[in-house]
Amino acid sequence: xxxxxxxxxxxxAVNMRTAGRWISSVAAESGFSFPASQARQGVAPRRDxxxxxxxWVFLGCPGVGKGTYASRLSRLLGVPHIATxxxxxxxxAATGPLSKQLxxxxxxxxxVSDEIIIDLLxxxxxxxxxxxxxxxxxDGFPRTRRxxxxxxxxxxxxxxxxxxxxxxxxxxxxxxxxxxSQCGGNFNVASIDIKGExxxxxxxxxxxxxxxxxxxxxxTRGDDTEEVVKERLRLYxxxxxxxxxxxxxxxxxxxxxxxxxxPESWPKLLRxxxxxxxxxxxxxxx
Ligand code: AMP
Numbered sequence: 001x002x003x004x005x006x007x008x009x010x011x012x013a014v015n016m017r018t019a020g021r022w023i024s025s026v027a028a029e030s031g032f033s034f035p036a037s038q039a040r041q042g043v044a045p046r047r048d049x050x051x052x053x054x055x056w057v058f059l060g061c062p063g064v065g066k067g068t069y070a071s072r073l074s075r076l077l078g079v080p081h082i083a084t085x086x087x088x089x090x091x092x093a094a095t096g097p098l099s100k101q102l103x104x105x106x107x108x109x110x111x112v113s114d115e116i117i118i119d120l121l122x123x124x125x126x127x128x129x130x131x132x133x134x135x136x137x138x139d140g141f142p143r144t145r146r147x148x149x150x151x152x153x154x155x156x157x158x159x160x161x162x163x164x165x166x167x168x169x170x171x172x173x174x175x176x177x178x179x180x181s182q183c184g185g186n187f188n189v190a191s192i193d194i195k196g197e198x199x200x201x202x203x204x205x206x207x208x209x210x211x212x213x214x215x216x217x218x219x220t221r222g223d224d225t226e227e228v229v230k231e232r233l234r235l236y237x238x239x240x241x242x243x244x245x246x247x248x249x250x251x252x253x254x255x256x257x258x259x260x261x262x263p264e265s266w267p268k269l270l271r272x273x274x275x276x277x278x279x280x281x282x283x284x285x286x
Contacts, residue, residue, distance in 0.1 A: 053158045054079045054135035057142070057151075059244055060163035062232045063174035065258060067186065069163065069269060070139040076275065079135035080128055084143075087120040088112055107222045109231035111239065114147060144239045148246045160247040161273075164257045167233065169194070169203060174229040176207065177221060180214040187218065205261040 054077050058066040067083055074081035092103050098116075105112055121141060128136075142148040151157065165173075169192055176190025187210040196202035210218060223232065247253040256272055258265045270276040 054137065055156060055158050056137045057157055057160045058137060058139045058163065059160060059240070061165070061170050061236050062229060063170040063177070064163045064165050066139045066163060068262065070137045072266065074137050079137055080133050081137050081139060082124055084117055084121060084140040087124055091120065107228065109223055109228040109235065111143060111235065117141065118150065142243055145242045145246055148243050157252060159254060160252045161254050161256055162244055164255065166203070169205070170233065171229055174224045175226060177224050178210065178218040179221065180210060181217045181219045183214060185210060185214060203260055
């Protein structure tokens with residue numbers, strides 16, 4: 001753990017020449033184990049069958065749809081979708097002191113400590129490596145500039161997709177979000193139809209309703225209340241927006257304004273990512 005603690009104290013700006021050695025020591029001592037072939041030095045980056053190096057990050061406010069689009073792309077590209085929010089919720093579902101501590105933090109809309117998040121992420125990556133996974137689409141990490149620096153210290157991020165939606169829509173989407181407590185499926189009962197005005201385009205997003213058998217099992221996330229969503233949005237602007245700038249100045253940021261619901265947005269996102277030549281893949285991921 002020593003190396004990881006050092007890293008969390010601010011060693012993220014490690015000299016590139018020593019990065020390879022440092023990664024090994026981090027991996028050995030802390031378990032912060034981006035697989036060797038995903039690490040930034042010494043070994044060629046992993047590539048998907050289409051020769052893309054898929055080490056991507058999805059940024060965007062709560063409720064924007066990071067999970068929806070990241071999971072579709074992960075199926076399309078054959079790389080894991082790793083959402084730190086899901087890792088945290090798995091932890092909440094367990095019993096024990098960590099679960100109690102995390103529930104309080106998450107239900108207040110606050111961020112979990114870097115130590116806990118990195119620990120959860122490291123374990124998830126290690127499990128993935130053991131199963132032969134390669135590449136990743138991260139969703140919900142990095143969420144602070146410090147987390148972005150830590151990530152940069154251990155691996156090369158190829159692309160950062162910044163999803164954007166107006167704030168009234170974000171709020172409506174969070175309040176309409178429902179999860180099936182049995183199958184884990186994500187749905188949304190919000191019906192959004194905002195007319196354009198004063199040169200601002202309108203936006204229409206039909207609800208994403210669950211199948212009949214999920215209807216009676218729908219639950220709402222504890223942090224999707226109006227008060228908590230507003231706090232999560234406030235924290236996003238304060239702590240996570242600087243991450244957009246972090247990647248913008250590195251030339252990695254792809255800004256994407258969602259034009260509407262999935263049927264409208266998905267093909268446009270594929271075009272923006274130069275993935276629209278795979279018609280058969282589009283239908284496979286839908
Ligand atoms: P999400 O599903 O991404 O909205 O995440 C749900 C909650 O998990 C957040 O409100 C935070 O409390 C926690 N969380 C997820 N990812 C992170 C992160 N990278 N850093 C700190 N806390 C996180």
